[in-house]
Amino acid sequence: MPCLTSLTLLFTLAAGCIAQSINELLSGVPELSNFTSLALTDPGFIATLSGASNITILAPNNQALKAVPAYITDHADHVRALLDYHVLNGTYRSGDFGDEPKFWPTLLTHPHFVNLTVGEKQVVKAARMGDHGTVYSGLDRPAMVSRADMNFNGGLVHIIDSALVLPANVSTTAISSNLTAVAGALVTSNLAHTVNALSGITIFAPSNGAFQAIGNLVGRLSPEELASILNYHVVPVRAFTVDLTNNQKLETAQGGEITVRTSNGDVYVNGAKVITTNIITNNGVIHIIDGVLNPNATDDEPDTGASTQAPAFPSATGSSDVPFTSGVPTPTASGIATSSPTSGTGGQPNAAASITGSAVIAVIGAVLALAASMVV
Known part of the structure; x- marks a missing residue:
């Protein structure tokens, strides 16, 4: 007892x-x-x-x-x-x-x-x-x-040990992730508002280096051609890496398909390697890739044994400059803003919309990256 x-x-x-x-x-x-x-x-x-x-x-x-x-x-x-x-x-x-x-x-x-x-x-x-x-x-x-x-x-x-940061739109997240070429290209192609407003998407976002690797070509693109290329990087479903499987076909906003491949723990999209994964946005997720996808080269495959992948555009040569970044703010060291947030699509800080109106306002929108995106 x-x-x-x-x-x-x-x-x-x-x-x-x-x-x-x-x-x-x-x-x-x-x-x-x-x-x-x-x-x-x-x-x-x-x-x-x-x-x-x-x-x-x-x-x-x-x-x-x-x-x-x-x-x-x-x-x-x-x-x-x-x-x-x-x-x-x-x-x-x-x-x-x-x-x-x-x-x-x-x-x-x-x-x-x-x-x-x-x-x-x-x-x-x-x-x-x-x-x-x-x-x-x-x-x-x-x-x-x-x-x-x-x-x-x-x-x-x-x-x-840190307060969470509320998810921001694609443009603000791109700038914070040093995808300044993507942010600028969205503005140049008149896609910034559209992409920021989409619901439940995945973006395979080329790094700045990926755009540099086709630097001789980007200046020749019309806004419509650039928009077609960018839309080929947008998938209208949210797919984290746990949702991606080998030989998976995904339809893009451009209308063409991309192919996901996996090898030794690495993930590839067509011939580009995914180098940073699962960046949460307010409308989905961004994965950073090391190449710009070519909608006219849907059969492009990766060289999984190579440290870097060849551009999907055969006539491409590199440039020392990062294209589309004129007027686009760069990520700040702290990301802490002292000004009140500006509003874009849906009241979200919209760096791309700010770039269109004024480079100064765009800087404010991007500086919101760390703390300000917790709110606006």
Whole structure:
């Protein structure tokens, strides 16, 4: 009987720890006092958490939230969007972070940051880096889990060392990712507004070096020809790398097909290699490739044994200049903006639209990259 009594007491105490409310948990963790204060500004958010089950909260520590600009915290809808993006729809423990990326749905629904097809959820990318789980948000910004698996009656809390960045549109994300040739080419071809407004897409975005490799050709292209080439890089479904398979055919916005191939862990699209993967945007995902795809060379195949791939355009020669970048801002070291955000399509910071109107305004739009894209 004493053993039974002891076990009963043990389970009662354990259940009591697990059954604490989210308010009790947050109030008992001093390094989350700033997050708690921010959350309390939105009673609806607290009510959502209190009534939720099977959720995971990614709670930025006090130092992380100090970097959030005032023009976010001064706007209730921006605060709510930021808070919602830090809540995962599902319970994900520290052991669920793995070497391969996973994509976990969030509660974010604000239309400025979620322009997806019906039924799709805005996500974060999760992976293990060394001994720590790491979460990647908009603009591929990482946040490391510093303290994991804190239980409350609705799920889990992980403390992270950076606030997540709300997903930005394609143009802003391209500039932040040093895809300045893509950003400029979208403006030159009059596609910036169209691509930023599409829902649920994948873009295989050529690097600046890829455009340099066909530098002798780009100046000869009409806006219509350039638009055809760019549309051949856009797939009208959201496809993360986990969705890509060997010899997969994908129809593009241009109308032609591209072929996905995999070899020794690498992914290729036609003859181009994917060199950076799974950059989350408000309307889908960007994968960076090392070559410009040619819609007239759909049978182009990669040389998987080569360190670099030959251009898909036979007459191409390289250029020392990166084309289409005149007036396009370059990524900043910090990405922290001190000015209030400008609006583009759907109220999203629209660097490409800004470039069209004024280079100065475009610089402001791009500088929003890190913190400002958390909001606008």
